[in-house]
Amino acid sequence: MLGRALRxxxxxxxxxxxxxxxGTAFVYLIxxxxxxxxxxxxxxxAVLLAGVLRATLPTPRAGMLAVRGRWVDTVAYLxxxxxxxxxxxxxxx
Numbered sequence: 001m002l003g004r005a006l007r008x009x010x011x012x013x014x015x016x017x018x019x020x021x022x023g024t025a026f027v028y029l030i031x032x033x034x035x036x037x038x039x040x041x042x043x044x045x046a047v048l049l050a051g052v053l054r055a056t057l058p059t060p061r062a063g064m065l066a067v068r069g070r071w072v073d074t075v076a077y078l079x080x081x082x083x084x085x086x087x088x089x090x091x092x093x
Contacts (some may be wrong), residue, residue: 012063014053021046037092044084051077 009016025042029035054065055074067073 011061014050014057014062015064018046018050018053018065021049037088041085041088041092044081044088047077047081047084049081051075051081 022043025039025046028042029039032038050065051074054062054070054077057065059066059070062073065073065077068076
């Protein structure tokens with residue numbers, strides 16, 4: 001049972017890293033609710049990280065980051081993260 005859980009964690013490690021970065025932003029927003037600009041920037045970085053991981057990792061190692069084809073996923077993650085980051089910078093810059 002434990003071996004199966006550890007294997008699942010290893011398979012999903014890229015997704016869990018992205019989730020950890022996004023979760024860190026949400027926890028930060030709980031403790032600093034007035035700093036939503038910084039929190040949204042960290043969420044944008046998490047989505048950009050997902051795009052980079054999806055582009056560089058082979059499909060079997062991408063885990064739950066692999067939803068569609070590699071290029072579709074990569075473009076979608078990078079475009080969404082880029083738009084989020086540009087909007088965040090424009091609103092707070």
